[in-house]
Amino acid sequence: MRPVFFIPLALFLFFAGLAGYMLVNGRFESVPSHMIDKPLPEFSLPPAVDGLPGASRANFVGGEPKLLNVWASWCLPCIAEAPQLEALKEEGVEVIGIAIRDKPEDVADFLNRYGNPYTRIGADDISQLQIEIGAAGVPETFVIDAQGNIRHQHIGDIRADDVPRLLQILEDVR
Amino acid sequence: MIRLLLIALALVTAPLSAQDTMPPAPYAYTQLEDPALEAKATELMSTLRCLKCQSQAINDSDAPMAGDMRHQVRTKILAGEEPEEIRAWLIDRYGDYVSYQPAVSSTTWPLFAIPVFLILIALFVLLRRLGKRRQEGAA
Numbered sequence: 606m607r608p609v610f611f612i613p614l615a616l617f618l619f620f621a622g623l624a625g626y627m628l629v630n631g632r633f634e635s636v637p638s639h640m641i642d643k644p645l646p647e648f649s650l651p652p653a654v655d656g657l658p659g660a661s662r663a664n665f666v667g668g669e670p671k672l673l674n675v676w677a678s679w680c681l682p683c684i685a686e687a688p689q690l691e692a693l694k695e696e697g698v699e700v701i702g703i704a705i706r707d708k709p710e711d712v713a714d715f716l717n718r719y720g721n722p723y724t725r726i727g728a729d730d731i732s733q734l735q736i737e738i739g740a741a742g743v744p745e746t747f748v749i750d751a752q753g754n755i756r757h758q759h760i761g762d763i764r765a766d767d768v769p770r771l772l773q774i775l776e777d778v779r
Numbered sequence: 780m781i782r783l784l785l786i787a788l789a790l791v792t793a794p795l796s797a798q799d800t801m802p803p804a805p806y807a808y809t810q811l812e813d814p815a816l817e818a819k820a821t822e823l824m825s826t827l828r829c830l831k832c833q834s835q836a837i838n839d840s841d842a843p844m845a846g847d848m849r850h851q852v853r854t855k856i857l858a859g860e861e862p863e864e865i866r867a868w869l870i871d872r873y874g875d876y877v878s879y880q881p882a883v884s885s886t887t888w889p890l891f892a893i894p895v896f897l898i899l900i901a902l903f904v905l906l907r908r909l910g911k912r913r914q915e916g917a918a
Contacts, residue, residue: 638872732804736848736851736869737872
């Protein structure tokens with residue numbers, strides 16, 4: 606048999622091996638938003654908890670760049686993220702929350718336990734704004750500039766070492 | 780005794796709930812009244828990816844977010860939008876990734892080009908062999 610006859614078999618084995626490898630090692634991918642550098646859509650959400658106002662697009666326009674934090678009281682990584690949001694608030698950053706599919710009493714309970722970094726929280730009971738801005742899960746945090754444009758997306762909980770990076774981005778988009 | 784206790788403990792353990800307790804969006808599990816519109820919506824929903832459960836279509840998933848996406852699709856169909864407009868609206872937000880409908884793009888064109896190329900090679904090899912055999916037969 607000439608060696609050239611083994612090329613198709615070798616190719617087949619290579620692709621079968623590759624497919625097997627990807628099946629075993631495939632990761633659950635995070636889905637980036639394609640709304641970066643586009644205007645934040647028009648929205649108006651009712652308050653998610655007693656004592657804090659709801660949120661709308663108008664709240665992001667003017668003043669300093671702000672953070673839009675998509676979160677929920679039922680989301681575990683959001684608990685891990687709470688101290689970092691607190692730290693950003695200490696640095697003078699305004700954080701506006703969007704509570705996904707949440708109940709007012711649960712939101713209040715979460716804020717009592719883990720602190721309140723928010724100036725406003727809008728209630729997004731059917732994930733409408735979440736889908737509008739291309740967020741695929743909770744928590745996600747968006748940097749919104751003073752013109753109301755989405756400038757950056759942070760997927761997953763904000764870790765301690767993400768705080769300086771976010772502060773830098775907030776400074777850069779001023 | 781310890782074994783019994785362990786079994787009892789295993790039974791009372793509730794799975795860690797990492798999902799909300801809110802009711803689903805109005806059109807998450809409710810079909811549109813007009814069967815023609817519902818058929819349109821269903822066809823579209825079976826080709827949109829659930830982002831929380833990435834190997835399922837939003838039509839196949841009970842994830843709350845899939846329900847919320849179905850609500851968006853049905854509401855927009857009811858408002859008279861065409862399925863392809865709604866697909867484009869979602870692709871604007873999540874990229875091609877959200878759609879299961881294959882599209883030719885700068886990254887996917889080899890998928891479409893390679894089979895054509897391979898068939899051409901196979902045809903070429905086949906014709907050459909047949910030609911050779913015919914020559915040998917004639918000789």
